[in-house]
Amino acid sequence: MSRTEIKIGGFGGQGVILAGMIIGRAAALHDDKDATLTQSFGPEARGGACSAQVVVSTERNLYPCVTAPDVLVVMSQPAYEQYVGGIRPDALVLYESSLVEPNGLPAGCRSFGIPATSFAEELGRRMVLNIVMLGFFAALCDVVSEGAIRQALAASVPKGTERLNLDAFTRGLDYGRALRAKGG
Amino acid sequence: MKADPRGVLTGVHFLDGDHACCEGALAAGCRCAFGYPITPSTEVVERIAQRLPTVGGVFLQMEDEIASSIAIQGAAWGGKKVLSVSSGPGISLMMEHIGLAAMTETPCVFVNVQRAGPSTGLPTLVAQADMMQARWGSHGDYEVIAICPNSPQECFDLTLHAFNLAETYRTPVMFMMDEAVGHMTERVVIPAAEQLEVVERRRPREKPSDQYALYRCEPGSRVPPMPPVGEGYRFHVTGLTHDERGYPVMNAEAQDKLVRRLVDKIRLAEPELARYEEFQVDDADVVLVAYGITSRVVQRSMRLARERGLKVGVFRPVVVWPFPERRLRELARRVKAFVVAELNLGQVVLEVERLAGGTRTVLASHAGGALHEPEAILKVVQEVLR
Numbered sequence: 001m002s003r004t005e006i007k008i009g010g011f012g013g014q015g016v017i018l019a020g021m022i023i024g025r026a027a028a029l030h031d032d033k034d035a036t037l038t039q040s041f042g043p044e045a046r047g048g049a050c051s052a053q054v055v056v057s058t059e060r061n062l063y064p065c066v067t068a069p070d071v072l073v074v075m076s077q078p079a080y081e082q083y084v085g086g087i088r089p090d091a092l093v094l095y096e097s098s099l100v101e102p103n104g105l106p107a108g109c110r111s112f113g114i115p116a117t118s119f120a121e122e123l124g125r126r127m128v129l130n131i132v133m134l135g136f137f138a139a140l141c142d143v144v145s146e147g148a149i150r151q152a153l154a155a156s157v158p159k160g161t162e163r164l165n166l167d168a169f170t171r172g173l174d175y176g177r178a179l180r181a182k183g184g
Numbered sequence: 185m186k187a188d189p190r191g192v193l194t195g196v197h198f199l200d201g202d203h204a205c206c207e208g209a210l211a212a213g214c215r216c217a218f219g220y221p222i223t224p225s226t227e228v229v230e231r232i233a234q235r236l237p238t239v240g241g242v243f244l245q246m247e248d249e250i251a252s253s254i255a256i257q258g259a260a261w262g263g264k265k266v267l268s269v270s271s272g273p274g275i276s277l278m279m280e281h282i283g284l285a286a287m288t289e290t291p292c293v294f295v296n297v298q299r300a301g302p303s304t305g306l307p308t309l310v311a312q313a314d315m316m317q318a319r320w321g322s323h324g325d326y327e328v329i330a331i332c333p334n335s336p337q338e339c340f341d342l343t344l345h346a347f348n349l350a351e352t353y354r355t356p357v358m359f360m361m362d363e364a365v366g367h368m369t370e371r372v373v374i375p376a377a378e379q380l381e382v383v384e385r386r387r388p389r390e391k392p393s394d395q396y397a398l399y400r401c402e403p404g405s406r407v408p409p410m411p412p413v414g415e416g417y418r419f420h421v422t423g424l425t426h427d428e429r430g431y432p433v434m435n436a437e438a439q440d441k442l443v444r445r446l447v448d449k450i451r452l453a454e455p456e457l458a459r460y461e462e463f464q465v466d467d468a469d470v471v472l473v474a475y476g477i478t479s480r481v482v483q484r485s486m487r488l489a490r491e492r493g494l495k496v497g498v499f500r501p502v503v504v505w506p507f508p509e510r511r512l513r514e515l516a517r518r519v520k521a522f523v524v525a526e527l528n529l530g531q532v533v534l535e536v537e538r539l540a541g542g543t544r545t546v547l548a549s550h551a552g553g554a555l556h557e558p559e560a561i562l563k564v565v566q567e568v569l570r
Contacts (some may be wrong), residue, residue: 004186021198021369024198024369025198025368028198029196029197029198030371034370034371035370036200036369036370037198037200037368037369037370038364038368039367054263062481062483062484063480063481063483063484063558064364064368064477064480064555065555078233123342135332154323176487
């Protein structure tokens with residue numbers, strides 16, 4: 001059995017939960033895997049560091065909690081600092097490079113940054129930052145297929161914004177693929 | 185009977201347990217719900233408030249849980265399938281009316297998305313500490329049915345089952361979710377309406393007349409048929425001890441006859457109500473007993489134990505009240521010990537101890553706020569086997 005634990009962190013309002021929802025939906029509905037999404041509730045979800053956890057598994061996922069993430073996606077410095085301590089020593093860390101300074105990363109981790117905020121601004125809507133990160137995730141993490149994420153994305157965003165969101169996704173995907181081609 | 189397609193959101197969805205519970209209710213034919221939102225059950229209320237009007241139903245947010253729990257009973261007597269939903273503090277307020285539903289044999293489903301208490305406790309965090317309240321939280325002697333789902337899929341499937349049981353036995357059914365199951369999002373498959381069996385309320389066969397008695401059972405049955413108001417049957421419904429006609433009778437004989445039937449109709453139905461899952465119990469020395477979200481955690485503990493060569497299995501009651509006691513007694517005859525894991529400091533373990541007949545029973549307790557660490561349960565198993 002293969003089980004991958006993914007944690008997405010950022011400020012409340014950055015679309016952290018939506019990003020987790022799209023990854024989970026993609027795996028569960030379009031990639032024929034088992035996926036469980038849990039999220040942090042309560043005071044910690046408002047303002048400070050907020051997180052979504054997705055467990056993707058090739059068989060029935062029994063234990064729903066993320067204990068030591070294989071993949072950490074972060075969009076704020078507080079989220080990075082709060083969650084980096086718990087990751088696996090060989091985790092994949094993806095971060096928004098204008099918002100996160102990845103200090104003190106364990107030596108065995110692979111990490112990649114993307115200026116997702118400015119990409120989102122170039123596309124005209126800063127709020128699609130999370131979707132740029134999602135494209136970046138799709139390029140650098142093979143747990144969920146690109147096609148599945150595209151399908152889940154189109155079904156998860158407000159009507160009329162599909163084009164913008166798919167463009168944001170592609171922007172992140174292309175940037176990530178280029179990094180990966182360079183031997184990332 | 186097959187489900188009304190209007191209420192069935194057929195398809196493959198990615199839903200949390202709260203939303204899936206709402207869809208299960210609609211598929212079962214629930215067309216009336218009253219409630220007052222409270223974390224972590226708010227998403228059930230949000231969804232059912234939005235969805236019920238689209239299928240010809242009614243949702244009202246009442247002034248509080250006391251009003252909600254009595255309003256649904258009026259709707260039930262009006263012929264509707266009904267639900268109310270809350271969490272610890274709200275369920276405590278509903279307790280008086282849950283007793284009334286048991287006494288008046290009013291079919292209704294109470295959803296409790298359990299959070300940690302007592303009192304307001306940890307509003308956003310998980311517990312399973314209302315299990316004894318679900319059983320006997322109202323005063324007087326009665327039995328209810330309580331069901332514990334462990335996934336969003338089961339929140340759909342078993343909510344539908346809860347409605348079917350409420351109608352079959354004319355009883356309040358406690359649908360005992362927990363915060364973890366309620367807020368977890370997973371794939372939920374909702375079948376076509378024609379694949380879903382729903383139970384409709386059994387109506388009296390006799391025509392309205394002066395001879396009609398509201399609580400008269402047919403031979404061999406402990407559950408009387410139930411007429412809706414407004415169809416010519418004249419009857420009286422009261423929380424006082426009553427006779428077959430529904431009128432108060434204040435003596436020990438009437439009390440014994442009524443309360444014994446109310447208790448027996450659930451307690452003696454255990455063989456047909458029993459619903460449980462088992463994993464690797466055939467060769468097990470130790471059987472882990474858990475329900476709701478913890479029944480998933482213990483399967484991980486079981487796997488860890490098996491990797492270490494320990495013969496461990498899992499017994500998971502799905503219907504927790506009445507407890508599937510015949511099966512537990514059978515297991516007790518051939519295992520060395522039970523380890524009961526629950527997110528409280530010892531509730532269902534008392535029932536397991538009672539049924540274990542001397543087989544060692546150990547509690548892996550947790551006061552709530554998080555799930556057990558699978559390793560912590562493994563440690564209890566290792567100590568038991570030492």
